[in-house]
Amino acid sequence: MADSAIEQKLARLGMGAAPRVLDLFSGCGGLSLGFHKAGFEITAAVESNPVAAASHARNFHAGDSRHAQALDITQVKPSQLASRLGLGRVTDAVDVIIGGPPCQAFARVGRSKLREIDDDPEAFRHDPRAKLFAPYLDYVRAFRPLALLMENVPDAMNFGGKNIPQEVCEILINQGYICAYTLLNAAFYGVPQMRERMFLIAFRREIANEIAFPAPVSWIDLPAGYTGSRNVALKLITAKRRTDEVCNYVDPPEADGLLPSAVTAHDAIGDLPEIRALDLLGCGVLKRGARRLDELLAYDPGRPVSAYVREMKEWSGFEAGAGISDHVIRYLPRDYKIFAGMKPGDQYPQARAYALALFEDGVAEAKRRGRNIRAGSAEYDDLRRKTVPPYDHTKFPNKWRKMWRDTPARTIMAHLGKDSYSHIHYDSDQARTISVREAARLQSFPDGFVFEGAMNQAFQQIGNAVPPLMAFALAKVMKNTLSDARSVRRANELVLGATG
Incomplete structure (x- = not known):
């Protein structure tokens, strides 16, 4: 029947x-x-x-x-x-x-x-x-x-x-x-x-x-x-x-x-305005606090646009406007210098080794300035805390990863809602983790798609999506x-x- x-x-x-x-x-x-x-x-x-x-x-x-x-x-x-x-x-x-x-x-x-x-x-x-x-x-x-x-x-x-x-x-x-x-x-x-x-x-x-x-x-x-x-x-x-x-x-x-x-990371996000974390940190623009997604940032007309980016901007029903309002990043003052020194493909063990080298340089610089920072002193421990991440490098070695420019990104996951170390921008001059809009682009969300909530909530939504x-x-x-x-x-x- x-x-x-x-x-x-x-x-x-x-x-x-x-x-x-x-x-x-x-x-x-x-x-x-x-x-x-x-x-x-x-x-x-x-x-x-x-x-x-x-x-x-x-x-x-x-x-x-x-x-x-x-x-x-x-x-x-x-x-x-x-x-x-x-x-x-x-x-x-x-x-x-x-x-x-x-x-x-x-x-x-x-x-x-x-x-x-x-x-x-x-x-x-x-x-x-x-x-x-x-x-x-x-x-x-x-x-x-x-x-x-x-x-x-x-x-x-x-x-x-x-x-x-x-x-x-x-x-x-x-x-x-x-x-x-x-x-x-x-x-x-x-x-x-x-x-x-x-x-x-x-x-x-x-x-x-x-x-x-x-x-x-x-x-x-x-x-x-x-x-x-x-x-x-x-x-x-x-x-x-x-x-x-x-x-x-x-x-x-x-x-x-x-x-x-395959569409590469640079194809997907290379046109977006640069966010030079170390420069912004130095001038006090980048500060601790919740990142809202409602501040409009104009596209950079001087940056080349790939066929993929055109699709993200012209998606029917979700067309881009004058700019984007979710190109925001995490405040990670300890780590920006580490990001700058990492090479594409480097993971946490390499990042930690570079951080230790930065720490040793800091100790040597203090000595040149007449301050002998002794191991075990409060000043020594404070400098190490401000320079070297505390995570065990023998566990979850891929907790950090610097992206490659000319390949697709690795899997975007909901854990971005807690931290973004899995996707460190390939551009060492920017020395940062990816922004909300960059994560959205890597997931193939068009620029006109709107995420409710603040930065962490947007990252989680993007990582959870198909x-x-x-x-x-x-x-x-x-x-x-x-x-x-x-x-x-x-x-x-x-x-x-x-x-x-």
Whole structure:
């Protein structure tokens, strides 16, 4: 028997209507932005962080207070969401569900944090964030979308011996969907960032019999570490393939060296006005305190603009104005000289070694000026504290990293909300960590996209997001399936069958 809700949705799309999207765990809207660019209608979102929810509402719903309210997906039922937003009957309300349940519990760094907290090697299994794919599936059952997209870290495929995406696929297949998942790196899709993520796509059987993932548009020879991380994530997949067990994982589309080179960090942020931290510190302009995002800074007309930057400035619906208002950096007076002396690719051990050299120079300079600073004295300890970072260089050696100019950036993460040492600007003359707008550019957020909150909150929202251009690539292939001639014919057949 035909499903009336599916019939009506197919008929609506068959008449040329835009597919309606519900974004779960939406954050500020990285996935939403990519789908919006591909011609989808962003109908609703569910996000528990109030600042991120406000950002999503401002950018997609003109700040409508109904959409700006933070919502806990474990507490708000689908019927309550539909009623709150005036969406009508739940089964008729949306065509596509997208979203990425919080990934901290799945990521290996997240697991180590949980172990430290609970002193239990298996604590990550019990983190409630690891179970948030269940309410995602509850929303799928209720809204009965034609298609869905789920995003997460690669480690979700090897989570304490469980393959979460495979389990999700098996549930969806029982609900009438076809399903597949893979690993995609954003650098192959026009994003100036080497960010690897798992993406799962599902369609109702009525409209598709296979899943397509987007073909790469750019090329990069990824560093060796990405291959190692991918192999860990694929460990359970490899075991299943050896035993010919059913597995819905598919290998990602291949890229080749004939494609244009990946967008580099300099391509993405090289046009932005310089912020010379040491100069600003010396003249007292850069001071301690909260960094707001509302001070407009004009673009520098003398700096060359790449094709990527033009796209960020001219993104339809999110065009840039006279300048940017979030090109702000952290106040790190101890570290600016260290940043200046680091070489691209240097990490914390190299940074600490350079800081120790600066400290020794400081001791020698004091001696030349007639002050003999003895080891163990208060003056000696004070100078060391003001010069050398206190972090243990044997732990988390990649806590600091100076970016390369001519490659995509490493993964932008939500930890930027606490510090930005993972992305030190490649330009030694500027000697600083990246700004909020630079982080947004490296994630492929257009310059007209507005982040609510202060600096730390904006950094966190950016790091948590799916790069919009990565989302756009996925949205395009999904829209092709939803709007192809076979889907339209099937919609017509269903309508005729229901009325005949």
